[in-house]
Each structure stands twice: as structure tokens, then as C-alpha cells.
């Protein structure tokens with residue numbers, strides 16, 4: 001069993017200890033470690049209907065541009081969901097926070113102009129299924145905006161990431177994994193990549209196993225909505 005986690009039904013995500021920790025440190029990381037600026041770049045220029053998957057405590061909400069008509073924010077963890085609802089009340093655009101999991105998004109197919117994935121593919125149980133769902137809910141020509149961390153660095157860092165993934169890290173960090181490759185996963189799921197770039201966070205100081213980030217856009221190019 002995961003440390004501080006509770007066993008729950010399929011689709012349920014309960015990490016009460018991690019959720020309390022994340023709610024506290026994420027605010028400081030935004031203010032002091034360069035995350036806030038990245039969130040602004042993640043969301044710049046979006047418009048129409050947006051679905052944000054695994055919205056956490058809602059740190060992105062304040063940064064949606066006025067051209068966004070509605071955000072549906074899916075968050076499965078109950079404490080983070082409550083904090084996200086508070087954050088939604090202060091957001092400059094309408095944000096509806098709903099419970100649900102990336103692997104089975106509780107929304108209709110082809111209904112969104114953009115899917116936002118922000119530090120979440122590291123934590124979902126099934127990355128391929130989550131990206132299949134992202135494709136399903138996007139309209140043809142719609143985009144995924146992603147800000148994710150993953151595998152990076154030299155051989156020693158990559159080995160460290162793999163060892164942590166098989167031992168302590170997921171249990172300590174709410175199911176997070178360090179050695180996933182979000183760009184490769186998006187390609188495998190049929191998205192067309194670009195533009196995207198790597199970045200290191202925190203912006204200053206030594207690189208940590210979770211420092212290797214990517215920020216960018218991936219497109220759903222085909223003309224036919226998925227039926228499921």
C-alpha cells in the first residue's frame with residue numbers, strides 16, 4: 001500500500017498526506033522556484049473550452065486568459081479538489097471543478113478545444129489510457145498543452161530516477177514517477193508534437209531527479225472525432 005494513501009475504488013485517488021504537503025509546497029514553488037512563469041506560458045493564447053486534467057489545488061486557474069470561455073477541471077483527490085474549488089471562485093474565467101480520473105474523463109467526446117496536462121502524467125496510473133482519453137475529448141484540430149517532468153540527465157541521474165521509481169518515490173509523492181517520457185507518450189498516442197522545449201526547474205541550483213521538464217503543445221490532427 002502507498003504511504004499515506006487509502007485504498008479506494010477504480011478511478012479513485014486518495015493521497016491525503018501528499019495532498020496536504022503538495023497544497024503547501026506548490027504555492028511556495030510557484031512564487032520562488034520559477035513555476036509561476038511556466039504556468040503562464042503553458043496557458044498563453046488558449047481559447048474556447050478547456051479541460052484541465054489532475055488540476056491539483058488549482059494553481060493554474062488564475063493564469064487562464066480571458067479568451068477561455070470555460071475550464072472543466074478534473075481532480076480525483078478529495079482534499080485537492082476542495083482547494084481547487086476555492087481557487088476556482090477567484091479565477092478570472094469560469095472554472096468547474098469535477099471529480100474524475102484521467103483514464104476515464106467524465107465528459108463527452110470531441111467537446112474541448114484544448115486539454116491541459118500540468119505535472120500530471122507522472123502520477124496517472126495508465127499514461128496510454130489517459131492520453132487516449134485526451135484525444136477522445138478533444139475536437140479534431142484541438143491541442144494538448146503540457147508542462148510535465150520526466151526522464152533526463154546523464155546515465156547516473158537516469159539510473160537514480162529508475163531506482164527511485166521502483167522504491168520510495170511513488171509512495172512518498174502521491175503516485176509520481178520520475179523516469180516517464182511524456183513527449184514519447186504523446187507521440188505514441190498519435191499526437192503531432194510542437195512546438196515544445198525542455199527546461200529545468202527549479203531554475204537555479206543543482207538539478208534534482210524531478211528537474212527535467214518539458215513545456216509545449218501537441219495537436220490532434222485527424223478530422224474525425226473518436227466515437228467512444
Ligand SMILES: C[S@@+](CC[C@H](N)C(=O)[O-])C[C@H]1O[C@@H](n2cnc3c(N)ncnc32)[C@H](O)[C@@H]1O
Nearest residue numbers: 013054055056077101102118119120123124125
Ligand atoms: C503533482 S500534482 C499536480 C497538480 C496540478 N496539475 C499542478 O500543476 O499543480 C499531480 C496531480 O495529479 C492528480 N492525479 C493523480 N492521479 C490522477 C489520475 N489518475 N487522474 C487525474 N489526476 C490524477 C493528483 O491528485 C494531483 O492533483
